[in-house]
Amino acid sequence: MNTSAIAVSGLRKAYGDKVVLDGIDFDVPAGSVYSLLGPNGAGKTTTVNILATLMTADAGLVQVAGHDVVTGTKGVRSAIGVTGQFAAVDELLSGRENLQMMADLKRVRSGDKVISGLLERFDLVESAQKLVSTYSGGMRRKLDLAMTLVGNPEIIFLDEPTTGLDPRSRRTMWQIVRDLVADGTTIFLTTQYLDEADELADRIAVLSDGRIAAEGTSDELKRLIPGGHVRLRFTDPAAYRHAASALREEAAKDDETLSLRIPSDGTQRELRSILDWLDSVDIEADELTVHTPDLDDVFLSLTERTTGTTGTTVSHSNSQEAIAK
């Protein structure tokens, strides 16, 4: 599908003199899942708020469902559903009443049927008559998403949808997202769980220092990291210090976990050379693990400056598909 559900260019936003979005561009194809990642405070919620017309940008062009967020606010609002940190759930109503309120607000036909279907889909039938104030965090999240689905919005913003959910509820939520996409819905997802983005997103953008640091499919982003690493862990601090001092320049040290990370592509030849080197400097680690790149590595590398984490440096030149900006 080639049409854009969301098109953003030159988006800027500052709070006072604090620049949060410093000119970001991205495009979300209709019927896909697009995930925005970034460290705490990177501006993910700010982006969602602007796209969902809950906040105005300082500059830039933003089109959602073909409507400009400034001049076509009404059109945008009728095409989207928003769930997450600004949930519309009313604690003093029951689950069913909340859904009813949403159905009335959106003037949904056959509201009762739609509501019963949603309660069933989200496994909320038994608690439908109970006040939301008695719901667990997970139940509230499910109700929040169920309310978002009333009226079948074509684009859904999911802001950290599975935070606080148990593993089973998380998987239920993932399946719901997949079903929605299979029906043609576009999902804009922010999450702090990289495995969630890996699992669900067609494309991922990493926000860092007010800019999109890299953008692509999960595989494309992983290819930005030159190989994985071998992790050596020690239990004896003296052995760790000895190994750290003998370490090659490009390896990273973690004093807290007494572990060393040596860049490696994980091939037999590389592993042999690392083992030979360990023998030659008389180092015996208590644990040796081979690690191939995952989204955690990508995230740590791309957001290194913001989070202050020591990670592998990303090579920006070795991928044709992913764009590291």
Ligand SMILES: Nc1ncnc2c1ncn2[C@@H]1O[C@H](COP(=O)(O)OP(=O)(O)OP(=O)(O)O)[C@@H](O)[C@H]1O
């Ligand atoms: N209304 C506001 N006024 C002033 N500063 C704000 C306001 N809203 C957000 N900020 C600041 O802007 C930055 C981005 O916030 P935002 O909530 O968009 O980040 P985020 O990526 O969603 O973070 P998190 O992962 O912690 O939810 C933060 O430094 C935050 O403190």
